[in-house]
Amino acid sequence: MSDDSTQRFNRRTFLKATGAAGAAAAMSGVAAATPGREPGPKKDEILVGVSAGKGDVEAKVSQHVPGNAEVVHTNDNLRYAAVKFPSSASDKAKANFIDAVTKKDGIKYAEPNKTHTTQLSPNDPRASDQYAFKQVQSDDAWDTTLGDSSVTIAVVDTGAQYDHPDLQANYKSNPGYDHVDNDSDPYPDVPSDEQHGTHVSGCAAATVDNGTGVAGQGNTSLINGRALDENGSGSTSDIADAVEWAADQGADIINMSLGGGGYTSTMKNAVSYAVNNGALPICAAGNNGSSSVSYPAAYSECMAISAVDSNENLASFSQYGDVDLAAPGVDVLSTIPTDSYAKFSGTSMATPVTSGVAGLTLAKWSLTVSELRSHLKNTAKDIGLSSDKQGAGQVNAYNAVTTDPSNGGGGDDPTDPGDGSTTETVSGSLSSSYDYDDYEWNWEYSSPSQIVVELSGPSDADFDLYVNEGTTTAASPSNYDYRSISTDSQESVTIDNPDTSTPLQVDVDSYSGSGSYDLTFTEYQ
Structure with a gap:
């Protein structure tokens, strides 16, 4: 419970149902891959x-x-x-x-087991200059910081040429894992056919100030979770395993320049796992030009990135709608195998530009996942597009590293959200499946930028989280605006720019099992 004497949540109802508690079982926490599984779509x-x-x-x-x-x-x-x-x-x-x-x-x-593909639209051969890092002002940010090797970006993608002359200094000595071929080497099987992951890596963190080739957004450490095959396609299971692996490696940011397949519980659980373990998934909005973003970008845990060109106009191919940020994604020059460079276009390129700026930001400020997300949006540059096309604006590295996050959502101490937020925790217990507790959250700020609701329950039970906004109707498994329903009891719902016309309605529901839980509300100004 917060030291603040004002309790901003209240228990709306407290209903108990009878029934036997679920049997406990240990979780090994280790993914078991069957040798000989074929790569790509399944x-x-x-x-x-x-x-x-x-x-x-x-x-x-x-x-x-x-x-x-x-x-x-x-x-x-x-x-x-x-x-x-x-x-x-x-x-x-x-x-x-x-x-x-x-x-x-x-x-x-x-x-x-749905299929996901890279979000890339190949364009003309290599140009003689770069504009992306200049457009997001990473070069101005370098006067403050060139980056920090303690910050890690995981590139979940095709394999990457981690020994490229412009990448090898930033790739870790253990460069990643191949979830396609189930081995410890994510190097492209056929480099000439598998360029996407190397290009994405360079957009984020091609080595800055090394006298070679191009520059990414900053000198952040890179690891590669190879989850897509030589054709740029991959299954839900391979990608979900790679996201889980990246979080377990301590990645701060997980770049996912891929999409397709629609909503799946498996992928939703993977990105929830990442956020709960301190990694921010940053994802491509998609390339079919439609007015809604693709999954996984559409999950509330992920930041959805649209693409703009060098004139800061929305790219003709970029999907839009519920996007968080925009970034350069047309004719972006970056690294490709083998030891070469090329210009590619796609939200696949805008996404690692954003990830690179996020890495540069963490080199300057110590931020939680929610704080980093809010800070990137709070410091974005309005480029004159509608919010469905640019989100909060174009990501801006200079603003992100020179603006103190404690002045508006986030702080240096990850355990203290700072003056720009408020947080409180309530504890409760559920006795069996079908038991539930309902809560209301009474808003602290008139126009908060974000609310994060986190549930931490027993390891041997399956508790779910449901949330409604802008209504007095209690949330439930059959009536919700947002939900987090992983196969365990670690759940999180993030809502940007929430509707504060009524208290937030929150339901903690036991799908199976019993035990105690903590429910934490964090509201950002």
Whole structure:
């Protein structure tokens, strides 16, 4: 509880339901990959999520798998299993399995292992100059800091040429992991065909002031989680595993210049895991020019980045809508294999420019995930586009490193949000599945920039979080504006520019199991 004597939340209702508590089960926290899994799209697989407290993931799922299918992969941290059907299996057979298995006790969800692709639109050959770092004023920020090797950006992408002359100084000595081929070397299998991850790496952190080639946004450490194949395509499971791996490596920022496939619980759980473990996912809005952003950018945990050109106009290909920031993404010059350079276009390029600025920001200020997100938006430059095209504005490195975040949302001490925010925690307990507690959050600020609601519950139970804004109707599993429903009890909902016309409605719901929890509200000015 905050030292502030004014309690800004109140328990709306406190209802208890009877029922047996779920059995406890240990989580190994280690993803198990099956040797020989083919890289790239996995259209014949169904991902099945198992609630915490419901036993071993593989054992739980295997008992429900039909004879013509098999469990080929598990991730015990994210608590899902991949079930592979033969290529001859019909879509109806897979749909029947999804329908049947989700009715089984302890099965949280089942969904196709969807395909994601790079967000790149190749353009003309190499130009003789760069404009991206100048447009976001990274060069002006370098008078304050060139970056810090203690800050890490994880590039979840194709493989990267980590020994490129313009990248090797910033890539860590252990450069990453290949989740496609399941080995410890993320180097491109065929460098001439696999350029995307190297280009993205250079947009973020090609070595500054080394007398070689181009400059990224700052000298931040890089690691590469290879999750896309040579064609720039990858499965939900490979990407989710790479996001989890990046968070476990201590990444501060996870760059995801990829999209497609729509909403999946598996990917939602992965980005939630990243945020809960101190990593900010920054994602490409997408390249089909539509008025809504692609997933994973559309998840509330992620920052969605649109692309603008050198005249600060929205790129013709850039998706827009619920974007957070804009950044240069047209004809961006960067590194490619082997030891070379090229100009590419896409929200794939705007995203690592933003990630690089975020890394430069963390070299100057010590910020939590929520504080970094707010600070990047608070210091963005208005370039005259509508908010659905630029979000808070074009990311601006100079403003980000020279503006003290404690003056408007965030502070140097990650345990103290500072004068620009307020935080309070309430503790409670749920006795069994279907038990729930409802709360209201009464706003401290008239126009807050962000509210973060975080749930921390027992490791052997599956508690979920539901939130409504702009209404007096209590949130619930059947009525919510936002939700976080991972297979464990670590949940988080982030709302930018929330509706303060009514108190925020929050529901803590037990999907399975029982125990105590902490619910934390952090409101940013």
